[in-house]
Amino acid sequence: MARSWLTASLLGLVRLSAALGPQLGLPEMWEEFRRESELETVVQTASTSVTFRLSTNGTAPGAPNPATLYKAYNLSVPIDHFHNDSMYEPHSNGTFPLRYWYDDRFYKPGGPVIALAAGETNGAGRLPFLQKGIVAILAEATNGVGVILEHRYYGSSYPTPDFSTKNLRFLTTDQALADTAYFAKHIVFPGQLAKINLTAPETPWIMYGGSYAGAFVAFLRKVYPDVFWGAISSSGVTAAVVDFWEYYEAARLYSPDGCAETTQKLTHVVDNVLLQKGNTTKDDILTLKTAFGLQNVTENVDFASTIRGGIGGLQSRNWDPAIDGRAFLRYCGNMTSDKVIWPATEKLDSTIRYLLKSGGYESEVEELIPRFKNYIGYVNFTSVSTCRQTQDECFGAGNDEDYADDDLNASWRLWSYQYCSQWGYLQTGSGVPNNQLGLISRLIDIDFTTRICRKAFNITTPPDVDAINKYGGYNFSYPRVAIIDGESDPWRAATPNKIGLARPESTTKEPNLVIAGGAVHHWDENGIFINETTSELPPLPVKEAQDFEVEFVRAWLQEWKETNGQKVTVREVR
Structure with a gap:
């Protein structure tokens, strides 16, 4: 009989600051999940209050809890995007609900979509970045719509009825990349945005991700260049290493x-x-x-x-x-x-x-x-x-x-x-x-x-890292993909900014930055409310990194306007 507290929720709510982390043994993971059960209870209890302070999301006292501020929505996407690939046999013609959240408070006609890939965690844990972090910062600076998009299998975005090894065959980065491209091309946001065509490529989509999700958005831009206009890969582990x-x-x-x-x-x-x-x-x-x-x-x-x-x-x-x-x-x-x-x-x-x-x-x-x-x-x-x-x-x-x-x-x-x-x-x-x-x-x-x-x-062979490194590994480079790292990040050793490698030159087309000041794992992702700022918060290297990101994203969007013209497409309402 498995331990009862394995019925708890998700690793991401315990480690919001660390998408990837030190590997745990199974007993250590069980202890993590026991804690997660307690955290999930707190989140559910807080759902009736808009002024709750949760240590897991860092909401300031008196500020709206993002778990109640943002309603979750779903878009049906294919379970299997690759019917010609035998690794996914038996194939599926079904769909599953891919969960997302959005914030249109900064949107003005012609603005972009700024979407954060949630990565290997419950997407709800990323909501603070929509409220006050990097998504809010970029959306405000560009008059854009902010989005948090959950990764297949995580949170409540379940393609299969269980997590048996057989059913995990659809849990690959390639399938998840295809989910995101499908989402960008088909999404109709609810409410006042429903009449506006915000799909790609009619609207410029700028992706952001940290850690695994950082590599993920870099790959998105390279694999689907006609869908995604740009991407910020923060602590993006583009090199898979055994x-x-x-x-x-x-x-x-x-x-x-x-x-x-x-x-x-x-x-x-x-x-x-x-x-x-x-x-x-x-x-x-x-x-x-x-x-x-x-x-x-x-x-x-x-x-x-x-x-x-x-x-x-x-x-x-x-x-x-x-x-x-x-x-x-x-x-x-x-x-x-x-x-x-x-x-x-x-x-x-x-x-x-x-x-x-x-x-x-x-x-x-x-x-x-x-x-x-x-x-x-x-x-x-x-x-x-x-x-x-x-x-x-x-x-x-x-x-x-x-x-x-x-x-x-x-x-x-x-x-x-x-x-x-x-x-x-x-x-x-x-x-x-x-x-x-x-x-x-x-x-x-x-x-x-x-x-x-x-x-x-029952996996007895080494990880197939070639399936990931085909995108570039340590040599990853692509126009309008920014590579951002923390100088003290343990995961820097799996990025193009690994110590010992020649640093790529930073240009507006391909920005590159190693955040100084002891920065660790995707420190640019976090933000605080204006009334929380001090002479020390955010630290100057983080503030400069976020200002740098605003600068080159604006330049990318100016390039999009010059290429595509300023246009806002209104949907025909039937």
Whole structure:
């Protein structure tokens, strides 16, 4: 029997600031979904109030809750756009409701459609960007209509009655791209816009997306150039990578002083013990696990995975106080403090001395003792103390039946299926070059990170990244596609602005920007209300990035007017 809290809703409501994130083991995902159930209840409860403050959407006190401000609509789109492709057999002639929201408060005749691709999450979680974020900013600047468009299978845009592996065959990026093109060519917005033809290409459509959705809109512009006039790919992961060990490179390069270095050294100690290197013995493995309070975790790789979480929190940082994750800075505070933060770890003094010496750091024992104690205390507080079952149930692989749920509540299957089948991004420690210390254990390898692929979907082959990289990968380039990245973003390593690659020249035709100031994952997407602005919010690099986007989008629209003429088509009402 699957766990009851797997009937909860969606990952996106937990991680609004991070479309993609550090990969979770199944037990960790179960805990995420338990939290999501609580969040969904809050959202539903708030639906009767227009002045609710929700931490999940960052609505300012007294401001309308976007969940009630914007009504959801649906457009019927084909389930299967590619009847000549055998990978979708048996084919379907059916349709499904693709959910969307729109805002016409800034629209004036001749204005564009500014549409945000919601990506691999519930589209409702993107509504703040329609209310006060990048969609609102661009729509106001261009007299446009703002739109949030949900991705097939996510939220409530269900093409199939369940999420069985057989029915997930239609969950591909190509099918979702075709959905969006179909939507742009067929949509009739309700209300006062119903008489105006806002379909593409009669009206210029500018797409925006962040992370997976950033790559998605870049591909849209390239695959359907006659439909979409331009696209902004923010943190767009245009390169699909199987072994994505470089996810942690941003943390290595941009963590607060001492955080990455300490993590590397203590991870090295852990690996030396688990892999029986140097002066370690087999008994030392139990000593190590017991020090962390994880002595009942059977598999060494599950133990290594359980203690890795803190350094992956970099992605959750955001300039927007409503969604900024503080866990990363708390973790780094623990890892760089020379004072013991967790008094209960003082009793481990002799054990930690022994582990440091046998693990290869005898010359740095005095410096590393308090930091190792704080590391143990942090893991105990954030992971060990939350376990209410056996440790193998909390932190292990789970039973086969745990992977069997495939009804519409099992939305954990969706992005997992996408990365198992096509996108990859398997965040390993084993892939780190041998001349470099890793930030997570080398036991975390391709076999471990694909365990969910085998157990949940019976996928035993590597992800077909060629199906994604055919669009350009690291070399992606196309007219009127802007490439925007954060300098400290872990996902920058899967974009054309990857460190070490030659930066493309920025032009009005193909804008390119790396947002400075410690920017992480699609920081340009967020916005705040005018009465929330201060001398520090938004940060100057973010404000300059958004101003830059307004500037080149206006230039693109001027080009459209010069090419097509200023025209507003009125529909014939029957």
